[in-house]
Amino acid sequence: MRSSFSSLLLAGLVCGPALILFTGTAEAHVSLASGPAIAAKSQKITFGVGHGCEGSDTVRIRVDIPASVTSVRPLFSDFGKPTVIKNGTTVTAVEWTKSDADVLAADDAYYELTIRARVPDAAFTQIQLNVTQTCRSAAGVETTVLWDQPAGSTTGNPAPVLIVTPAHTMGWNKVTVGRAVAAADVPTYLGDAQIVWRGAAAYSSNANTMAQIGNTPGVSVLSGDLASGDEIWIKY
Amino acid sequence: MRRPTLCLLLLGALGLAACGDNLQAPETPPPADAAVDADPTALAPCLDRPTELSRPPTGSLPCELLPPGFTPPR
Numbered sequence: 001m002r003s004s005f006s007s008l009l010l011a012g013l014v015c016g017p018a019l020i021l022f023t024g025t026a027e028a029h030v031s032l033a034s035g036p037a038i039a040a041k042s043q044k045i046t047f048g049v050g051h052g053c054e055g056s057d058t059v060r061i062r063v064d065i066p067a068s069v070t071s072v073r074p075l076f077s078d079f080g081k082p083t084v085i086k087n088g089t090t091v092t093a094v095e096w097t098k099s100d101a102d103v104l105a106a107d108d109a110y111y112e113l114t115i116r117a118r119v120p121d122a123a124f125t126q127i128q129l130n131v132t133q134t135c136r137s138a139a140g141v142e143t144t145v146l147w148d149q150p151a152g153s154t155t156g157n158p159a160p161v162l163i164v165t166p167a168h169t170m171g172w173n174k175v176t177v178g179r180a181v182a183a184a185d186v187p188t189y190l191g192d193a194q195i196v197w198r199g200a201a202a203y204s205s206n207a208n209t210m211a212q213i214g215n216t217p218g219v220s221v222l223s224g225d226l227a228s229g230d231e232i233w234i235k236y
Numbered sequence: 237m238r239r240p241t242l243c244l245l246l247l248g249a250l251g252l253a254a255c256g257d258n259l260q261a262p263e264t265p266p267p268a269d270a271a272v273d274a275d276p277t278a279l280a281p282c283l284d285r286p287t288e289l290s291r292p293p294t295g296s297l298p299c300e301l302l303p304p305g306f307t308p309p310r
Binding site for chain 1: 294295298303304308
């Protein structure tokens with residue numbers, strides 16, 4: 001018993017600082033606070049702005065809207081009033097600007113900015129949403145940071161990426177996979193499901209459910225890529 | 237003549253008293269007999285629905301996580 005407690009304590013001492021470091025890094029990004037989106041559905045998409053720029057408060061956020069994302073309408077935010085930028089009737093960007101009176105002297109706040117938009121019928125894809133962040137120091141100097149690089153890029157700053165999951169409702173959903181999904185990407189697209197089945201093989205992002213899968217006679221752990229045309233059962 | 241008549245009356249009264257006791261006895265059976273006489277097939281309410289009883293964890297997937305129509309191959 002004492003040995004188990006010591007092991008737990010040691011793990012906490014080793015992993016704790018790593019966890020704090022990881023959290024701090026994640027908060028530095030402009031991220032998608034609303035999580036994965038559902039294909040072919042209008043829904044709210046929320047951006048989280050965890051930090052300003054080099055200690056300065058954020059005063060403006062611009063989100064570029066790709067052509068595949070339609071029916072865009074911004075929500076008003078206590079950050080500032082939104083402005084819709086159009087090319088003809090198509091919304092190409094949304095920009096929120098903070099009023100001068102609300103600018104903070106330092107980078108102390110977390111902001112959330114939301115649009116309502118229709119996501120294309122393209123399950124198992126990712127949509128890059130480029131963001132431009134503008135900050136202003138207490139001395140009035142403005143700086144701009146672009147969040148426009150694809151995931152994995154070694155230069156610049158990563159853009160928020162919208163994960164598109166299959167259209168579904170709560171409970172069991174039978175889905176035909178529309179495009180190949182690499183095994184490594186299965187948790188990305190289906191990690192928010194309770195369990196996923198292909199034939200007698202199953203996957204869950206929950207470690208306890210994965211242990212149950214391994215202990216069920218005749219059932220194996222889902223491994224390998226999902227091929228286009230595969231029929232899978234997903235429970236949300 | 238008077239003495240035998242009195243004796244007969246006393247005996248009759250004693251007989252009636254004895255019969256009265258016997259008639260009342262079945263109305264209040266002794267408690268110890270209840271368990272012996274109970275129906276041995278009677279079930280407690282929760283045992284009438286054995287499939288609804290919680291089961292000890294087996295470590296395998298619960299039914300609600302098995303997809304519709306799925307039967308694990310053996």
